[in-house]
Amino acid sequence: MDKPTKGAPVREWARRFMERKGARKKGTVIAGAAVIVLLTVVFAYTEVSRTGYKVSINGTPIGIVKEQQMAMEVMDRLDDEMLAEDEGLVLTADLQVEKVKIDKTKDNLLDEASLERELRKNIELRKKAITLCIDGSPVVSVIGMDKAQNLLERVKEAFMPEKQEVTVTQVSIKEKVDLLDNPVEPEEIMDPEDAYKYLLNGTTESKVYTVSRGDSLWGISQKHNISVEDLERANPGVDPKRLQIGQQLNMIVPKPFLTVVTEEIASLKESIPYETEYKESSEFYKGESIVRVAGKYGEREIKARITRENGIETGREILEEKVVKQPVTRMVAIGTKPPPPRQGTGTFAYPARGRITSGFGRRWGKNHNGIDIALPTGTPVKAADGGTVTFSGRQGTYGYLVIIDHGAGYSSYYGHNSKNLVSKGDKVHKGQTIALSGNTGRTTGPHLHFEVRKFGVPVNPINYLKE
Numbered sequence: 001m002d003k004p005t006k007g008a009p010v011r012e013w014a015r016r017f018m019e020r021k022g023a024r025k026k027g028t029v030i031a032g033a034a035v036i037v038l039l040t041v042v043f044a045y046t047e048v049s050r051t052g053y054k055v056s057i058n059g060t061p062i063g064i065v066k067e068q069q070m071a072m073e074v075m076d077r078l079d080d081e082m083l084a085e086d087e088g089l090v091l092t093a094d095l096q097v098e099k100v101k102i103d104k105t106k107d108n109l110l111d112e113a114s115l116e117r118e119l120r121k122n123i124e125l126r127k128k129a130i131t132l133c134i135d136g137s138p139v140v141s142v143i144g145m146d147k148a149q150n151l152l153e154r155v156k157e158a159f160m161p162e163k164q165e166v167t168v169t170q171v172s173i174k175e176k177v178d179l180l181d182n183p184v185e186p187e188e189i190m191d192p193e194d195a196y197k198y199l200l201n202g203t204t205e206s207k208v209y210t211v212s213r214g215d216s217l218w219g220i221s222q223k224h225n226i227s228v229e230d231l232e233r234a235n236p237g238v239d240p241k242r243l244q245i246g247q248q249l250n251m252i253v254p255k256p257f258l259t260v261v262t263e264e265i266a267s268l269k270e271s272i273p274y275e276t277e278y279k280e281s282s283e284f285y286k287g288e289s290i291v292r293v294a295g296k297y298g299e300r301e302i303k304a305r306i307t308r309e310n311g312i313e314t315g316r317e318i319l320e321e322k323v324v325k326q327p328v329t330r331m332v333a334i335g336t337k338p339p340p341p342r343q344g345t346g347t348f349a350y351p352a353r354g355r356i357t358s359g360f361g362r363r364w365g366k367n368h369n370g371i372d373i374a375l376p377t378g379t380p381v382k383a384a385d386g387g388t389v390t391f392s393g394r395q396g397t398y399g400y401l402v403i404i405d406h407g408a409g410y411s412s413y414y415g416h417n418s419k420n421l422v423s424k425g426d427k428v429h430k431g432q433t434i435a436l437s438g439n440t441g442r443t444t445g446p447h448l449h450f451e452v453r454k455f456g457v458p459v460n461p462i463n464y465l466k467e
């Protein structure tokens with residue numbers, strides 16, 4: 001390594017100093033990287049005798065040396081030392097050497113050791129790196145342009161649609177991204193893997209929850225103060241209804257720095273919703289409605305241009321459409337028939353049609369207060385006449401029982417139901433379904449026990465059933 005000879009013009013030396021630096025780094029130097037050691041030599045004084053060199057770093061004088069060469073040698077040594085450590089390191093300091101006249105009575109000359117100590121104190125170490133700037137703000141720095149570009153590719157890939165029936169036609173990043181080739185403080189440099197996670201999640205923090213017995217997404221969200229939607233977003237591909245014990249959930253909600261915009265052409269099958277048509281019908285009472293035809297979804301095949309931002313659909317343009325199956329319109333009949341009076345008409349209708357298995361009167365030495373009609377469980381039981389429900393609930397041997405007061409001293413009983421459909425106080429009309437038959441209470445099989453009472457005294461229903 002050639003050092004400048006004594007008396008060689010300082011400018012020439014500086015030029016060679018810089019040249020040598022460049023030459024040594026060839027091969028590892030990233031294009032455009034700057035060596036920021038600025039060397040300025042100022043000729044302030046031309047007299048040769050009793051001259052020295054004032055050394056300043058970043059504008060602050062640190063002392064005077066006898067030989068300008070010494071400053072260069074020390075600087076050079078530091079430079080070598082640093083490069084031996086790491087080829088990517090860059091010294092940054094504005095070193096100024098100024099020729100001055102020495103006043104021996106006042107000025108103390110710096111020896112080499114003191115000069116080196118001062119230089120070490122003031123020099124800053126930087127490392128060559130590529131900094132990803134997003135909309136003008138530096139976000140991550142990595143070593144190597146290839147690594148930086150790869151990082152962007154990986155982020156794009158992370159949001160690429162994966163389905164086979166999809167053709168991706170465009171991928172771009174919404175934000176303005178600049179790759180800045182500039183030395184940075186070494187601790188700012190990230191490992192490419194960390195940088196990738198950081199760009200995707202907005203943080204390098206990771207927090208994992210292990211699913212244990214009885215956990216639900218909702219329960220976990222409550223315990224950890226994170227919404228279910230966020231949990232789903234943090235765990236794409238996890239089926240919230242099928243959490244497995246021991247499964248690991250990511251608890252960090254991703255806030256990507258970049259927005260990847262994709263455009264895809266997709267062939268999809270879609271369901272077509274059905275319409276509902278209402279039609280008035282005198283078959284049913286006012287206030288009633290009956291579904292005559294159940295609606296069915298249709299199906300269509302579409303070709304669409306879908307745009308997404310970070311995987312979330314933001315726009316859809318249908319390019320082609322083919323209906324595979326027409327939807328079936330749901331048909332609902334709305335009753336118009338005036339309802340019968342909700343009071344006694346004086347005549348009774350059969351509450352249900354079935355075989356009468358037991359009549360009114362004495363039976364096995366006991367009084368039977370009504371008639372038994374054999375019915376499969378779940379058969380609608382209808383009010384024998386209009387009136388007001390005075391009881392609906394469970395009552396001893398009757399099981400589920402409904403009692404209706406018809407006025408004029410008449411009431412009717414409906415026992416052994418599987419389910420009562422009316423409540424105490426309800427006004428019911430003749431023929432209205434009030435319960436579903438069953439086998440509750442004391443029975444030997446599913447049937448309806450039906451009673452008619454006059455002023456509380458059971459009478460033979462057969463004498464009152466007209467219809």
Ligand SMILES: [Zn+2]
Binds near residue numbers: 368448
């Ligand atoms: Zn009975």
